[in-house]
Amino acid sequence: MRRLVMWDIDYTLLRGGGVAARAWRTAFTEVTGVAWRDTPIFGGRTDLDICGGVFAAHGVTDCTPETFFARYVEIVDTVRHEFAEQGALMPGVREILAHLGDRPDIVQTLVTGNVPQVAAMKITAFGLDGAFDAEIGGYGTDDSVRAALVRRSLERARAKYGEPFRPVVIGDTVNDVTAALANDAVAIAVATGATPAADLAAAGAHVVLPDLSDLEAAVKALTG
Structure with missing residues (x-):
């Protein structure tokens, strides 16, 4: 086998030099209009799990993970060169x-x-x-x-x-x-x-x- x-x-x-975490915060504020307050522990967790926790911690109830992830991916794509640089x-x-x-x-x-x-x-x-x-x-x-x-x-x-x-x-x-x-x-x-x-x-x-x-x-x- x-x-x-x-x-x-x-x-x-x-x-990854913090590139994805910075994109996460930017996407969250853009999509929800809510200022970033609490940085979660990312290690070992799934993005779906983190997304749910972040939304709950910030009182966000009118945004779906799919909407957030779409913008998050777009932002990461614009800075993807920074992974190797940083x-x-x-x-x-x-x-x-x-x-x-x-x-x-x-x-x-x-x-x-x-x-x-x-x-x-x-x-x-x-x-x-x-x-x-x-x-x-x-x-x-x-x-x-x-x-x-x-x-x-x-x-x-x-x-x-x-x-x-x-x-x-x-x-x-x-x-x-x-x-x-x-x-x-x-x-x-x-x-x-x-x-x-x-x-x-x-x-x-x-x-x-x-x-x-x-x-x-x-x-x-x-x-x-």
């Missing part, structure tokens, strides 16, 4: 993606809280778009619950390839770990975000890596 390796984006593959790839990412990409027993995709258009802009900014079958990914518009994104990605992969997969989820937050475990997936965590390695281990990650700079250790974790 082949492995479906599901990559989180932010602080697992790359950091952000960076996490250590070892190009090497591990290239290695796994050469293996016939591996299919790589994205499971991310980002809306699909912004996910695509982020990975394209760093030349990573060829590494993933993005069509079978799970995205922040699929559901507000992160575990559902893993499930949707598995469903899409099975439908496209006509075969079952052994799922592997790799991310930097407790939400990534719990989403993996809820789907009987192997949970690989990297301590490259704000969550300490001890917290990722306590959440039940099967393997916790400091980062992906040790290619041998990363390959063993993802394929062993």
